[in-house]
Amino acid sequence: MESLTEYLTFTTKTRRAFVNITPQIEKLVKKSNVKDGFCLVNAMHITASVFINDNEGGLHQDYEKWLEGLAPHEPIEQYEHNKTGEDNADAHLKRQVMGREVVVAITNGELDFGPWEQIFYGEFDGRRAKRVLVKIIGE
Amino acid sequence: MESLTEYLTFTTKTRRAFVNITPQIEKLVKKSNVKDGFCLVNAMHITASVFINDNEGGLHQDYEKWLEGLAPHEPIEQYEHNKTGEDNADAHLKRQVMGREVVVAITNGELDFGPWEQIFYGEFDGRRAKRVLVKIIGE
Amino acid sequence: MESLTEYLTFTTKTRRAFVNITPQIEKLVKKSNVKDGFCLVNAMHITASVFINDNEGGLHQDYEKWLEGLAPHEPIEQYEHNKTGEDNADAHLKRQVMGREVVVAITNGELDFGPWEQIFYGEFDGRRAKRVLVKIIGE
Numbered sequence: 001m002e003s004l005t006e007y008l009t010f011t012t013k014t015r016r017a018f019v020n021i022t023p024q025i026e027k028l029v030k031k032s033n034v035k036d037g038f039c040l041v042n043a044m045h046i047t048a049s050v051f052i053n054d055n056e057g058g059l060h061q062d063y064e065k066w067l068e069g070l071a072p073h074e075p076i077e078q079y080e081h082n083k084t085g086e087d088n089a090d091a092h093l094k095r096q097v098m099g100r101e102v103v104v105a106i107t108n109g110e111l112d113f114g115p116w117e118q119i120f121y122g123e124f125d126g127r128r129a130k131r132v133l134v135k136i137i138g139e
Numbered sequence: 140m141e142s143l144t145e146y147l148t149f150t151t152k153t154r155r156a157f158v159n160i161t162p163q164i165e166k167l168v169k170k171s172n173v174k175d176g177f178c179l180v181n182a183m184h185i186t187a188s189v190f191i192n193d194n195e196g197g198l199h200q201d202y203e204k205w206l207e208g209l210a211p212h213e214p215i216e217q218y219e220h221n222k223t224g225e226d227n228a229d230a231h232l233k234r235q236v237m238g239r240e241v242v243v244a245i246t247n248g249e250l251d252f253g254p255w256e257q258i259f260y261g262e263f264d265g266r267r268a269k270r271v272l273v274k275i276i277g278e
Numbered sequence: 279m280e281s282l283t284e285y286l287t288f289t290t291k292t293r294r295a296f297v298n299i300t301p302q303i304e305k306l307v308k309k310s311n312v313k314d315g316f317c318l319v320n321a322m323h324i325t326a327s328v329f330i331n332d333n334e335g336g337l338h339q340d341y342e343k344w345l346e347g348l349a350p351h352e353p354i355e356q357y358e359h360n361k362t363g364e365d366n367a368d369a370h371l372k373r374q375v376m377g378r379e380v381v382v383a384i385t386n387g388e389l390d391f392g393p394w395e396q397i398f399y400g401e402f403d404g405r406r407a408k409r410v411l412v413k414i415i416g417e
Contacts, residue, residue: 005390040316045394053185056223061220062231063232071344080340081337081339083336089336089340092331097235099238103381105181114185137276177316177415192370195359197357197358197359197360205349238378244283253323253324253411277415
């Protein structure tokens with residue numbers, strides 16, 4: 001069994017953002033020399049997501065509006081978690097909708113993707129350095 | 140390490156549908172000869188899901204109604220993504236709630252399932268051929 | 279390839295509850311002797327979740343309130359599934375938001391976690407014994 005473990009760091013300029021991280025993951029798959037296996041990509045912070053969807057800016061605006069509707073940032077006082085001094089309870093909720101992690105198949109040494117699949121880092125409480133874990137196992 | 144990679148294709152007659160794909164996955168587990176490992180099953184399209192829940196028709200009606208409430212198909216113009224000429228922005232949102240993929244344990248050569256677990260393909264923008272990836276690794 | 283398969287059983291006193299199961303999973307990682315690999319933790323019942331988030335009681339109250347807003351338990355008659363004699367349709371919906379499973383990287387023989395990541399069992403139809411599967415593979 002071959003394996004590779006790497007950590008990527010992201011610091012978004014805005015509180016919420018979606019970053020296409022597919023090129024970085026593709027490079028790590030090549031580096032791993034794994035031809036057949038699994039690639040786990042997960043947010044290491046609990047107010048961020050890693051998910052797979054479309055690289056289309058309009059859709060990302062739709063996600064932003066939709067998630068704000070499902071779990072609004074304000075008023076901050078509506079959340080018990082924010083009584084600890086935080087203001088990011090909504091980010092913990094949004095991350096559950098979008099997910100913590102993806103597991104992607106590696107076939108013939110590449111991410112085995114459908115035509116539009118791209119991997120995104122979803123940030124819901126940004127403006128500070130946060131990490132993403134990439135672990136590849138296989139042969 | 141043993142592995143098996145297969146692609147299943149689904150063309151639903153309706154825009155939205157839930158299809159029980161457990162029998163197909165069970166056959167692939169047998170074919171793989173893996174006795175102990177992981178089985179990844181994921182939608183390769185970003186307006187579809189693979190998820191595990193109950194094989195009960197009433198519940199599937201509840202999912203349909205609930206998801207329409209959370210992310211309505213119409214009016215189409217409410218979504219930025221649909222300004223690209225698409226009408227499936229809601230499908231990209233519904234898929235995030237239901238999930239892209241499942242990872243299932245294989246133990247003693249079988250899917251290691253609880254009493255009611257079944258694997259479903261969830262279609263939110265159907266009436267065309269779409270693929271599901273099955274990758275099994277283990278020993 | 280090394281592997282370990284174990285089943286944990288939980289019986290919550292209340293219909294809904296969040297239980298921090300990280301210490302049990304850490305023990306199983308040690309027991310597995312896997313230094314580098316993947317740890318799958320999944321609910322075996324379809325009205326329960328396994329998810330990763332913050333071990334903060336206020337946040338768990340926020341999840342409880344938020345999920346009740348997204349998929350209310352009552353009135354029971356609003357759900358087709360409950361016409362089968364069940365009263366837990368809401369639990370099947372809540373579990374989709376929170377997720378069935380997590381896949382966690384194991385590095386240097388330990389769960390490769392960010393600073394606040396903890397694994398929770400999320401129960402949405404409790405007061406009876408339900409199982410969680412832990413499957414570890416790697417080297």
